[in-house]
Amino acid sequence: MITHSFPVLGQDIPVYVPQTADDFRLFRQYVTDKANAGERVAFDTESTGLATFSPGYRIRVAQFGTPEQAWALQTEKGPEMRELASWALRTLPAMVAQNRNFDLLSSDRHLPGVTLEELAPKTLDTYIFSHLSDPRRKDQGGVGNGLKDASAHYVDPSAPDTAAGLYEEFHKIGHTRDTGWAYIDIDNPKYLSYAGGDVILTSRLLPKLQARVRELGINPSLPDFEHAVGYVCALIERRGMRINREYTTQLSAELLEESAKWAEEAKKYGVANVNSTKQLSEALLGMGEHIPERTDGGAVQVNGKVLKRLADVDKDWDPIESRTPNPLAMAVLRSKRASKWRTSYTEAMLRTADENDRVHPKIGALAARTARMSISDPPFQQLPSGKWEVRHCVVADPGHRMISVDYSSVEPRVMAALSGDEKMTAAILRGDDLHNLTAASVYGPDFTPGQRKVAKVVQLGVAYGGGAATIAAQTGLTLQAAQAAVKGYKRTYPKLARYIRALQGQVIRDGYTLRTPSGRRLVFDRDAAYASFNGEIQSTARDIFAQGLLEIHARGLTPHVLLPVHDEIVADATDNQAHEVAREIGEAMTMSLRGIPLGTDPDVGGSSWGSLYMRKASTMIENDSWYAANPDAARAAEEARK
Template sequence: MKHFPYAVAGDETVTYVPESAADLDLFRRWVERKARAGETIGADTETTGLDIFSPTYRLRTVQLGDARDAWVLQVEGRPEMQEAARWALKSLPRLVFHNAAFDLLVLDRHLNVPLATLGPKTTDSKILAHLYDPRPKHEGGYGLALKELCARDVDPSAPDTQGDLTAVFRSIGETKATGWAKIDIHHPTYLQYAGLDVILVSRLLPVLEDRLRAAGIRKTLADFEHRVMLVCAAMERRGMLVDQPYVADLVGRLEEEATLHAAKASRYGVTSVNAPRQVADALVGMGETLTETTDSGALKVDKSILLDLADLDTQWQPRGTRTPNPLADAVLRSKRAGKWSTSYGIAMRDGLDDAGRIHPKINSLQARTARMSISGPPLQQLPSGDWTIRRALLPDPGHRIFSVDYSAVEMRVLAALADETVMKRAIAEGRDLHGFTAELIYGPNYTSFHRKLCKGVGFGKVYGGGALTLSRQTGAPLPDVKTAIGAYDRTYRGIKRYSAKLQREARADGYVVWTPVGRKLPLDRDRVYAATNYAVQSTARDVLCQALLDMDAKGLTDYLLLPIHDECLGTAPADIAEDVAREVGKTMAMTFMGVPLDTDPEVGGASWGSLYMKKAETMMEHDPWYAAHPDEAAAAEERRR
């Protein structure tokens, strides 16, 4: 038996590393004592990296521990250690992980300990930390990483082991990313690091629980988040099939597109589209007026400014409000094609498991408002109307893909929270909300531009966009936008009252907004105006999460692939796809504070992209891959119908 003593907060702790059968007997007796006592035991894994589903991925160690003792089982290549770890994880009644979804999926896939077995008895200390303060440390928050939390609440020297391990990686010629796979599994620093993590999380848990109680955070909210985490982990485990020939072709096409538009930008003296100063200087030289600056004083040429200059809206559709600047257009398109090639094409091409599936990571509790995020690839960042990337993701064999999303959920949640009677009446009557608003403001002869402007103002209330942002997005002159905002506030007086009330209460309560479920959302002192969009976005997210739990209770999780903003994507056998989509839509639909939250189920065919195409002919017109496969295109359209 190897022993690694270490002082934590003045207490002597020991990390044990069993080597023999006799050592494992001691470990088993320790587990049995802890199980009889009903203690919550810290748990963790060390692996070769983050790509859990890669064919070359390896689980190296499993560690369990309490506030004083840790056991590190070197399971890599050792069946007896694997069996001991498996038995212990199943025997212990309560476990605490930090960032539990990752470790639960690792253990499910690489140690054959089912997610359904460990999940219900697991506490995630990262979830508790997020509920206490969702801001990372660099945003002024309490912190979300295990080491920084423990440095505050357990032992100020807690981060030292991380630094020591990084130094070891460097000494063997590796980085933080590659060192986990290459470091000797017997290295003392590696083993001590592994053991200390479970000791630290065991000490952190009661501190976080006390903090939540003192802050008035309900235990029911923590339970809710743990259940949501498990549903999302099940979807991540399932993954999505990738059309590999299409992706291989797509990467090449995107790289060519990036090069083509970079060449167009070079005609205006821009040798790198990723050099903001070059782009700014060239635009000014073309007669454009740039007024906004970065913190360092440089002229801003971010995406929103370039879209405005290129006369494109946020969905990259022509606005028709000015002459498009060709340099801004070229820079935008070159950067987007380059990003899509890397973030989507290459990620899907190189991130497959041995069954040809990709497993996007679903962080069920992200951002200050708790909105979810998806990475590897970041599918929630795709433009809402684009099919190019979505075309690469397929339903299971013999299945059809389906999507169910809410109808204007943020606006309906806003109407409910604000008790805005005029807006609630329009929703109850089934009116097009943005058209209804335009008619109230501009009269029955309002134009499509008026509707677009009213829609922008409404979403500005939800997402916090100001007059300048809306002016850029719509191309409307700033005075017209300000006039529209004023008219909107007079039309929907309940929203303005609600916003003022939230801001007043936030200032009186330490710059905090509380949502209907009891979630605490800290505000920045210089952005108190964001109170309304924080409350709306967080509540809309919780609506979707409640729907996920309701679907799970009905056994529908087996059909789900991804939650994306206000949408649930799924796949079902072709003969029941319509029925499943309807049932998902029925389950997601609900009444929130008297406002109906309606859903829109849609069943596609050959790919996720099929949900975004009117006709297969349109695909053939714009996609060379489809043009080269007319039979499949025809079949896709038939399935879509």
């Protein structure tokens, strides 16, 4: 037996690394004793990286531990070790893991004889309890939800950082913090010690977090709710999404060319490097642009938000029509977008796809401060809603059609339900367009399409705590015009405005905390009480979506689901079942909040995810200069749309 140790609270806790048949018998006895006692055992894995489903991925070490000892099985050394780890996972009746979905999905795919369905019901996730007690990251003023941060707060502030502590070892062998996991010597003492430390800390952390959740009076049903949501997300992640490799490869090359083309366009205005903020700010100011935004260091701010305002497009790249678009800002935006899409999407899909050309985006079921979900590798959640090019890479299974089901204007409906504003509620129940109602109130019944877009920005801006200055920056309005628009909005929905003020005051009185309708605890910065209504809306909308996901699962529809993204479920089904499945998913998601109906918009497309967006993009195809410069893409889009 090789024995290492991990320090916790001044004690060296043993980390056993079995090598011989006698060692394996001792490990089996340890597991059997814990199983007979019903004691919860921590589980973790060390692997070659994060791309669980990509070719070449493997689990190198599987660790099991309790507060007083840990065992590290070097599964990379042979099938006997992997069989032993699988036996332990099947035998133990209760486990705990940090970010359990990662380790359970890895085990499901790479260890013999164990399944996600078997492991998830008996495994608690310390991350869930940590997030429920304080959803903020450490850099946001919170405890932090990572194992190191949470353990430093609740267990031992002096315990080693088991991830960062290995980076020096990686550097010694010529690798980085990202690549070293696959190449560090499997017998490296620090590697094995820290592997054991992860489960020792996790096992000690769980009871501390459970007690903290009870102490704070968190809704006692939320831990079970979040574990159930996480399990459904893991099932979806395991299935993955099929990609058209040929199209994805071609699009990747086209995006590289597009980025270079727009970079050349930017050079016409004196910007040799689109990533140089100095060159860009000087060129824009030289063109007569007024840019009041500044960085923390006092430099002119030329981030994406500023550039989109100057290019006269909103966050989804739709024209605002409030000013003449600045051609340099648009060129830089397009060059950077093409480069980002290539790196974050097409190349990521080609790199991480499994042997069946399926990508498995990681679904963070409980991610942001507000609990909103996240999607990464690739980050599909960051794609603008109206763009189809990247989504066209994702295709349904053979003989299947793509399905999209999303909530109809869920956030305005949540706003009405929370505030009880009678005018907004009546408009929703009548089926009125809230942005039209706001535009008519501000600009009169003959408002223009551009004024409607401004009204939309105003509605979201006011609800999310933005003032007239923020709205002016986003829309290109003068400050005076933005102030008038805000007044008009508050005049249209007076009870909503009063509710927002009252909520902000209550949050301040409650120590900058807020309890959402589901009983979730949100924590705000001392200077950010203005964001409390935004937090309540986002968190409530997320919980509605998560409840819809559980209802989809209860109805046996999860095998159809490909991805939950924003307020949308992406799915597929056979051609003759697609419309029925879309309807059933829509019904599962439909519910009400305080008398406000939360309906859905089921849609059935063709063989690609992008087909669901191509119909919506017809005006863009006709008018967008990108298509003018890319006639082949325009023709392909038009043919697919038809």
